[in-house]
Amino acid sequence: MKVEHLSTEVIKPCTSTPLSLRDYKISIVDELAPVMNVPVILYYPTDDIHSSGKENGTSISKCMHLKKSLSKVLTRFYPFAGRYMKDLYMVNCSDQGAEFVEAKVDIRLDELIGRGKDMKVELLNSLLPRPIGAGDEVTDPMLAVQVSVFACGGCAIGVLSSHRIADISTISTLIKEWATDAKLLLGAFDENDPVPVSPIWNSASLFPGKKMSGLPLGLIREKENIDNPKFATKKFYFSSSAIAKIRKKARLDNSSEKLPTRVQSLWGIIGKAIIDINVANPEKPRGFLIIQAVNMRERTDPPIPKNQCGNLYLISTVQSLAGEKGVEFQGLVDNLTRFVKRDVEVCKMLWTAGNGAQLISQGFNELIKCLTDPEMSCVNLFTDWSKSPFYEADFGWGKPVWVSSVNVPVINHVYLLRDKSGEGIEAWVNLKIDDMPKFEQDSNIMEFTT
Incomplete structure (x- = not known):
């Protein structure tokens, strides 16, 4: 092309x-x-x-x-x-x-x-x-x-x-x-x-700036290298039926009728595969960190409206150690769910706690620290775009037949986008180029993606 x-x-x-x-x-x-x-x-x-x-x-x-x-x-x-x-x-x-x-x-x-x-x-x-x-x-x-x-x-x-x-x-x-x-x-x-x-x-009036530095993701200003990339990006499609099976598999207690959310279940499947790759070498550290962005809109008290512009998200973090055989799937999903619930509660306190800036910067500081921690085997950044109404964008000649991300040269970075029907989800996975074949061969990824 x-x-x-x-x-x-x-x-x-x-x-x-x-x-x-x-x-x-x-x-x-x-x-x-x-x-x-x-x-x-x-x-x-x-x-x-x-x-x-x-x-x-x-x-x-x-x-x-x-x-x-x-x-x-x-x-x-x-x-x-x-x-x-x-x-x-x-x-x-x-x-x-x-x-x-x-x-x-x-x-x-x-x-x-x-x-x-x-x-x-x-x-x-x-x-x-x-x-x-x-x-x-x-x-x-x-x-x-x-x-x-x-x-x-x-x-x-x-x-x-x-x-x-x-x-x-x-x-x-x-x-x-x-x-x-x-x-x-x-x-x-x-x-x-x-x-x-x-x-x-007017987001600055809600959360005034403190003259802080942005996250150091290591992106360069030059055009991304298409012919010889250091990172590989592939999209993996999870159908609605596959997602339903993953949610049942992710349930920590089989007697419980409540299932984990679609997004947290997919994060668990994808996160487990990436973590297992990184801790497969016994000489490498087994610490890992998962970062999720949590939208603050409509979750604060009083609620921030949907049409509030700017960056309005918290960083939710899950930090733990993997075992010799990797990480346990149900436990990982449970941790992801609990920590997001914790940070949704944090959203409600941003105005009443009196330390909103500290609560917001906490997750960012944790990520910055872990990016340079030699004891950390991998840091995973998960971003959910599946609720964004991109497929509704009709400029006068119909709605889009597809919406995509691109190759974002950030290691272990994953985006979720919904498909045109709204039922399935595409996962855009960015990995080191040598790790992508291992990810594709993961048993859960092979079982649940098409």
Whole structure:
């Protein structure tokens, strides 16, 4: 697959950001977020990219339509049109704009999606406009988009957003609102479509910044090496029936009718396989750490609303030792479940405890310490995107047929995305290139994935 860039331009908000909003202060969670861009790609099949509709009686191309609607949505999501001032721990929202790249691909969309497990995920990085690690410099856009048109006329919309101001909930809100504005421009909006919302950008007033450093994930600013990667990324599909079996297997007490959640059960299966690989060498330490992001929205008291933007998550950690034969599956799932429940309770106390900043930074500090701990065999980062409504993003020509991540060069990093039906889940697993064959041959992974 070859991708050729055709043009690059800057898209600015159609209405200037008021002077009172030009200096956007970031919260403590924003400060602690890793220096990276968060990638997501949405894929749309079509036979004619110039048939997206009529505006003022004139046929317009999809790219032009996307530019106009992006310009409109940026008026409400104005920090995405700014630039991060890392010395000041704030975003300068003076409408410098988002980056918009047009590209063409030399294969059909169905040729790419049809490769299934044999897909070389590293190739998907070429559908992104910038490197994942290129963030935090004053020249870096907070939002970059690449629209790649396939030989069949289908297209991929690759979105990169700075982790400095956005978690996955914020990104999915942006994409949903962008799609809503696009349908409004086409006159294709109907009564069943969601009404545009006003995003809230005051997270720094909830959790003031402390001028802290972000997570050191080791990402570089250069473009990811597609031809000779150090890390391998593969997607593993868990059907709804497989997930149901995993949940039953994960139950610690067979007499209990309550099953672990879908997500915690999958984390257990995947986490066990990764941990067992890392502790297989008897000369290596057996300590391990699992990190999960817990969304704070609607879990605090009073609740943080869904349309609150920025980074609003806690880091939930499970630290333990594996035995000579690895880690026990049911016990691992039980620990993952208990620790997330503990941190959900922490969410409720953030305002009343009086030490919200300390509670938030605790998990981040634990991760930073473990990343350099010689007694730690492996650190696993788990991120759940399966509840994000990416498959609802209809820009006026239908919903996406697929939503993907890419090759994120971070060891033992796993994303969960739901499939188009909403029943199955894709696990995007990033490992050292030598560890991937061992992971694929794990008995549980072989049994439950297709």
